[in-house]
Amino acid sequence: MDEVFELIKRYAASGNLKEIFSLIAETRDPVIREAAYVQAIKTGGTEAVESFISLLYSSEAHLRNLAVEALQELGTGYIDRLEKLLCDPDPDIRIISFNILAGVRNETAAGPVRRYLEGIVAAGVTDQENVLAAALECMGELGGPEDAALLDKVKELIEGGDGHPYLRYALQQAREKLWAI
Amino acid sequence: MGDLTLSQAEFHRLAEYIYLKTGIRFEPGKEYYVAKRVEKRMRELDFTGFGRYFNYLRFQPSGAEIELLVNSLTVNETYFFREYSQLKCFAEEVVPLLTRDLGGGRLKVWSAGCSTGEEPYTLAIILLEMLADTGITFEVHGTDINTNVLRAAERACYGDRAVKDVPEDYLRKYFRREGDGYLVLPVVKKNVRLYRLNLNDGSTMDGMRGFHAIFCRNVLIYFDDCSRREVALRFYRSLEPGGFIFLGHSESMSRITPIFKLRRFKEAIIYQK
Numbered sequence: 001m002d003e004v005f006e007l008i009k010r011y012a013a014s015g016n017l018k019e020i021f022s023l024i025a026e027t028r029d030p031v032i033r034e035a036a037y038v039q040a041i042k043t044g045g046t047e048a049v050e051s052f053i054s055l056l057y058s059s060e061a062h063l064r065n066l067a068v069e070a071l072q073e074l075g076t077g078y079i080d081r082l083e084k085l086l087c088d089p090d091p092d093i094r095i096i097s098f099n100i101l102a103g104v105r106n107e108t109a110a111g112p113v114r115r116y117l118e119g120i121v122a123a124g125v126t127d128q129e130n131v132l133a134a135a136l137e138c139m140g141e142l143g144g145p146e147d148a149a150l151l152d153k154v155k156e157l158i159e160g161g162d163g164h165p166y167l168r169y170a171l172q173q174a175r176e177k178l179w180a181i
Numbered sequence: 182m183g184d185l186t187l188s189q190a191e192f193h194r195l196a197e198y199i200y201l202k203t204g205i206r207f208e209p210g211k212e213y214y215v216a217k218r219v220e221k222r223m224r225e226l227d228f229t230g231f232g233r234y235f236n237y238l239r240f241q242p243s244g245a246e247i248e249l250l251v252n253s254l255t256v257n258e259t260y261f262f263r264e265y266s267q268l269k270c271f272a273e274e275v276v277p278l279l280t281r282d283l284g285g286g287r288l289k290v291w292s293a294g295c296s297t298g299e300e301p302y303t304l305a306i307i308l309l310e311m312l313a314d315t316g317i318t319f320e321v322h323g324t325d326i327n328t329n330v331l332r333a334a335e336r337a338c339y340g341d342r343a344v345k346d347v348p349e350d351y352l353r354k355y356f357r358r359e360g361d362g363y364l365v366l367p368v369v370k371k372n373v374r375l376y377r378l379n380l381n382d383g384s385t386m387d388g389m390r391g392f393h394a395i396f397c398r399n400v401l402i403y404f405d406d407c408s409r410r411e412v413a414l415r416f417y418r419s420l421e422p423g424g425f426i427f428l429g430h431s432e433s434m435s436r437i438t439p440i441f442k443l444r445r446f447k448e449a450i451i452y453q454k
């Protein structure tokens with residue numbers, strides 16, 4: 001076990017993220033995966049962020065979860081990159097991306113969520129229910145009272161459609177959160 | 182200056198946020214305690230309303246303010262026999278398991294983030310009681326990053342508050358009254374080694390090997406996610422196979438890392454290598 005730890009440390013020292021990520025993806029040993037993960041986070045940078053983004057598309061749930069945690073941690077400097085994921089053709093990726101943004105500890109993380117909501121209001125068409133609900137939940141986490149007007153417009157849009165109760169509920173939750181501060 | 186007192190809703194929002202970020206839960210009823218410290222920070226930073234301070238707390242990229250606030254809410258708080266039921270589990274269920282597999286060896290226990298020494302001395306008292314007449318020896322390592330608290334631990338003289346949960350017969354057996362305080366007796370002290378160690382210092386941590394149990398209670402709450410995971414990984418390497426790690430009751434190892442196994446005992450849930 002100690003040899004693998006030393007190996008991971010050497011990979012990190014020489015900036016060899018490729019090897020670190022193949023360990024994360026391929027090892028069956030959770031301790032080795034964890035050691036590789038921690039080194040990847042500590043190394044950080046664009047290559048690490050891109051590699052974690054690729055893991056979001058993995059068929060293995062634990063790798064996707066690991067990538068979400070990593071991107072919440074590393075995402076602060078990569079908000080623009082995360083914003084691109086909000087237009088991913090796969091709705092699951094869009095949902096995951098809202099979850100990531102909600103956990104990024106940075107004021108700028110609210111920007112992409114606002115722009116997304118403004119986008120659907122402008123276009124007059126909602127996204128898939130689950131995606132919009134994730135966006136609203138994220139808004140509740142990151143937004144402030146200044147987002148009231150935007151949420152009113154989203155409300156009109158929802159009511160204009162079939163006014164799905166699940167979306168109404170998500171909207172109500174978001175409003176309560178924003179009003180609480 | 183605006184109104185700096187916290188409303189119920191503001192307290193809830195803040196308590197929920199602190200819980201999310203640190204795992205520390207401030208239950209309703211703690212409003213006054215929390216509010217006093219928040220109001221002090223708001224005054225120091227010149228914030229006129231809670232909303233603005235809360236945004237500052239949430240969005241400051243370094244995360245320094247939440248750490249400062251949490252420090253001011255917890256600091257070096259500790260006392261003898263803290264979290265009694267967990268210690269009971271250690272004494273009655275874990276120690277017998279560990280010694281069964283130990284053969285003639287020496288039991289090594291580590292109190293990581295030991296503050297002023299109440300925890301390592303408590304562990305030494307428990308081990309003196311549990312291992313009497315077994316022929317098994319033990320050592321307790323107490324480490325902390327803060328040299329002031331370590332000096333106090335060396336003095337080993339405590340006030341009423343620190344010893345309030347010490348069972349009466351242990352108080353008589355392992356302490357001596359000295360002035361207003363209680364002095365820990367040499368029979369306990371001689372089993373405890375105290376030294377400075379920063380849990381974030383990789384190379385020193387690499388030297389910590391061969392432990393059968395690690396207590397790291399109410400310490401990792403001060404760490405960010407990644408350093409918490411890194412420390413947990415180092416603890417894993419410091420433990421013997423089958424060794425146990427004890428966290429504070431508001432902390433959960435499975436929220437930090439998936440590498441430890443969860444073991445259910447009668448009195449507590451403990452993580453094991």
Ligand SMILES: C[S@@+](CC[C@H](N)C(=O)[O-])C[C@H]1O[C@@H](n2cnc3c(N)ncnc32)[C@H](O)[C@@H]1O
Nearest residue numbers: 257258259294296325326327379380398399400
């Ligand atoms: C609240 S006390 C916990 C005392 C005791 N473990 C208990 O649960 O009662 C937290 C201690 O962790 C120590 N600590 C914080 N960061 C540390 C670090 N990086 N390395 C070592 N100790 C640290 C602090 O100095 C403090 O004494």
